[in-house]
Amino acid sequence: MSWEAWTIFAVFWVVFVTTPGPNAVNCISNGMSLPFAKALLGVAAILTQATAFLILSALGVTALIAASPTAFFIAKMIGAGFLIFLGVRGWINARTPVKPEGRPARHVYAHALAIATINPKSVAGYLAAFSQFVQPDVPIWSQMSVIMPTALIITALSYTGFTLLGAVLSKAALRAVFNVWVRRTMAVCFIIYGVLLGASSTPQLEVTR
Numbered sequence: 001m002s003w004e005a006w007t008i009f010a011v012f013w014v015v016f017v018t019t020p021g022p023n024a025v026n027c028i029s030n031g032m033s034l035p036f037a038k039a040l041l042g043v044a045a046i047l048t049q050a051t052a053f054l055i056l057s058a059l060g061v062t063a064l065i066a067a068s069p070t071a072f073f074i075a076k077m078i079g080a081g082f083l084i085f086l087g088v089r090g091w092i093n094a095r096t097p098v099k100p101e102g103r104p105a106r107h108v109y110a111h112a113l114a115i116a117t118i119n120p121k122s123v124a125g126y127l128a129a130f131s132q133f134v135q136p137d138v139p140i141w142s143q144m145s146v147i148m149p150t151a152l153i154i155t156a157l158s159y160t161g162f163t164l165l166g167a168v169l170s171k172a173a174l175r176a177v178f179n180v181w182v183r184r185t186m187a188v189c190f191i192i193y194g195v196l197l198g199a200s201s202t203p204q205l206e207v208t209r
Contacts, residue, residue, distance in 0.1 A: 006146060013151050017158040024162045025189045026115050029090070030108065031166020039166070041105055043159045045112035049122070050155050054148050057126045058140050078118060084195070090187030 023046055030039035116122070 006150065009147065010150055010154065013154050014158070017155050020189075022115050022119055023112075023159060026112055027159045027162035028166035028169065030112070031163040031168075032170040033166075034103065034108065036163070036167050038103075038105060038108060039163045040160065041108045042112035043156060043163060045109045046116045046159050047152055047156055049113060049116035050152060051148070052117075053122060053126045054144070054151060058144050080195070084191050087187045087189070087191030091184050091191075 027042050030042045
């Protein structure tokens, strides 16, 4: 991969992972309600998902998923329902006092991994990255040796930043009323993302001849 191609890919990935979405909202929520070190388990889960999706993209699996309208529709509906459920639950529980040590570490990790994986829009994002930046005439794994570290480092920095933002918001939420409305804002974001996801269309693949 040339320096120019790498720069364009890096800029694309920065935009891809810093645009607020369900992962960002979950990281902010974790930062608000958990000790910072424990909240970083959510970032670790996102990196697990990113690694898996990068490898699957290289193997062409994401292209197969995106090419199947039925598979994409089912995954989309499951993902949309899951995000809406999280939003409704978050709104209802907004007034419940947060217990920082109440969530086991494995739950924090599994919850974040589910949010990262269940969103079919991730498939479209990884597919877009590979359709635009991977050169068909160059061995895929030699390109992956550059793409994967770049993507994972940017992803880690981005979602660690969102988690830190949540921790800062938690410190700023000195009044209970403010804390409730911040948590409800996060809940509304989950609902909005779920609705938008349910209304999204199947990604279209370009067929080259």
